[in-house]
Amino acid sequence: MLERETTQLAAAVRSAVTTHRREHPDIVRQLVWVRRRDHSLKYSTDFGFANVLPERFEKDDWDWRDYQEFHESAIKTIQEYQVLLSAIGPAIEPFAHHVASASFSGLTDAELAEIVTAFGCQIEGRTLPVKVTGFISGLTIEDSPFVVSDYFTLRAPTVQDVTHQVLIDEYGDRSLPTRETWFSVIGEFINNAVNIGPAQVQFVRAIAALCLFRVGGVSASRYEMSSRHSFGQGEGILSGVSGFSRFSYQLSPSDASILGTFLSDVVSLLPDPFQLQSVMKERDIAYVRYRDALFQTGPVERVITSAIAALEALFLQAEPELTHRLAQRVSVFLRVLGTQPNASATYERVRRGYKIRSIFSHGGSLKPKDRSEAEVIMPSVVEYARECVLAFFQIETPKSSLLQQLDLAMIDPTTLSDVEASLVTVKHR
Numbered sequence: 001m002l003e004r005e006t007t008q009l010a011a012a013v014r015s016a017v018t019t020h021r022r023e024h025p026d027i028v029r030q031l032v033w034v035r036r037r038d039h040s041l042k043y044s045t046d047f048g049f050a051n052v053l054p055e056r057f058e059k060d061d062w063d064w065r066d067y068q069e070f071h072e073s074a075i076k077t078i079q080e081y082q083v084l085l086s087a088i089g090p091a092i093e094p095f096a097h098h099v100a101s102a103s104f105s106g107l108t109d110a111e112l113a114e115i116v117t118a119f120g121c122q123i124e125g126r127t128l129p130v131k132v133t134g135f136i137s138g139l140t141i142e143d144s145p146f147v148v149s150d151y152f153t154l155r156a157p158t159v160q161d162v163t164h165q166v167l168i169d170e171y172g173d174r175s176l177p178t179r180e181t182w183f184s185v186i187g188e189f190i191n192n193a194v195n196i197g198p199a200q201v202q203f204v205r206a207i208a209a210l211c212l213f214r215v216g217g218v219s220a221s222r223y224e225m226s227s228r229h230s231f232g233q234g235e236g237i238l239s240g241v242s243g244f245s246r247f248s249y250q251l252s253p254s255d256a257s258i259l260g261t262f263l264s265d266v267v268s269l270l271p272d273p274f275q276l277q278s279v280m281k282e283r284d285i286a287y288v289r290y291r292d293a294l295f296q297t298g299p300v301e302r303v304i305t306s307a308i309a310a311l312e313a314l315f316l317q318a319e320p321e322l323t324h325r326l327a328q329r330v331s332v333f334l335r336v337l338g339t340q341p342n343a344s345a346t347y348e349r350v351r352r353g354y355k356i357r358s359i360f361s362h363g364g365s366l367k368p369k370d371r372s373e374a375e376v377i378m379p380s381v382v383e384y385a386r387e388c389v390l391a392f393f394q395i396e397t398p399k400s401s402l403l404q405q406l407d408l409a410m411i412d413p414t415t416l417s418d419v420e421a422s423l424v425t426v427k428h429r
Helices: 003-023 064-075 079-105 109-123 196-213 253-269 282-294 300-315 322-337 343-361 368-392 399-411 413-422
Strands: 028-037 041-043 055-062 128-137 139-141 146-149 152-155 163-169 181-183 185-193 219-227 236-239 249-251
Touching (some): 003 064, 055 064, 064 079, 109 128, 181 219, 185 196, 196 253, 196 282, 249 253, 282 300, 300 368, 322 368
Parallel strands (some): 041 181
Antiparallel strands (some): 028 055, 028 163, 152 185, 219 236
16 A cells, blocks of 8 residues: 555655755764663672673764754655655655655665565554563573563573663763663564554563462563564553562473463463453452562561462452362362362361461551461462462353352262363363
8 A cells, every 4th residue: 555655755854855965964973882781680690690890982963953944845845755645644754754764774675675665664553563571570591592482482581681771961871760670581572563563562461470380589670672563663662560579480391382372371261461460360369469469568468368369369259268168169179170189188278378367457467476487388388379370260151050060069079060061171280
């Protein structure tokens, strides 16, 4: 659609910019930049990583006043610009701006063709690759790179990852302060999307899914997005969910294919990460409470309280004998699921966890002699929450029906087949 006019406009803009720069050398400003270590990025595996010396370099820049005048007097008067403005509206403006800016620094025929193709995809609603580079904490890898799929790779950082370019003027550097970010691995995600919004959602969902693959407070408190969408305006540093977590795990090479299948199946099941405050389904509420448990700081009873709250959202309704019902249902559920075959041990840990949750929720605190017990059962209770939340995202049976099946199975073991049938859709545990 309008490919010929777009190609002609791009070529005309490049020609006009090249001629203008040659005929008016005074419009070129020499800017001084420094590439140096970004000390807000903290690589937890190696505190001394990439302590490099600053590197100074100069870069040509177009005087902004001249550019504005040139854009109005030269670019907007090109015939193809007017044709495209009438056909597609204001979307032509960032395209022309991008071509002009790139042409000022030198633009090859191949690069020009790439820009034109990307613009055609955007105005026609076709997808383009969006690359997200995340600084991830909460997991480590044995070997680098750790290739999960064609679209997802975990790797060790490079010097380029942890350095940045800073503009220097007569007043000093013009960098803005950024939040301190601790990370253990770099994640590279590529998602084909019609704009950067869906790609961002998929990336944050993938990070959330990593919290369910195993018990780990996986987060990406900083990530960078780049694509041809909006011609450079889709690039930038974004802040994500961050926070200290006492839980982490390591990935070995044998986990790669399993994790690839897991993410492919689970990511789309998770709630919109930017709408977590308005979730209504029991499994979504349980997931939020499980994440709360992962990132709780302070005494262990806080962690246990959040994990038990996740289990309550899945296994309880408005009914009496909550402690007993919760412990029974969770123990039977996980035994049938096959992840926790010792139902008696599961029952006892959930029962104790619920007691701790009640004490903490009502303003009390554990006695010193009880704190060591809480430390012991805390990892198990969080693991139960993970397994149950993950399973419920894959179960099609309504909660009320599933609870009824669990209660009947405790009375009549012959009805366990009903619970097994409900869990047949659970692929990942």
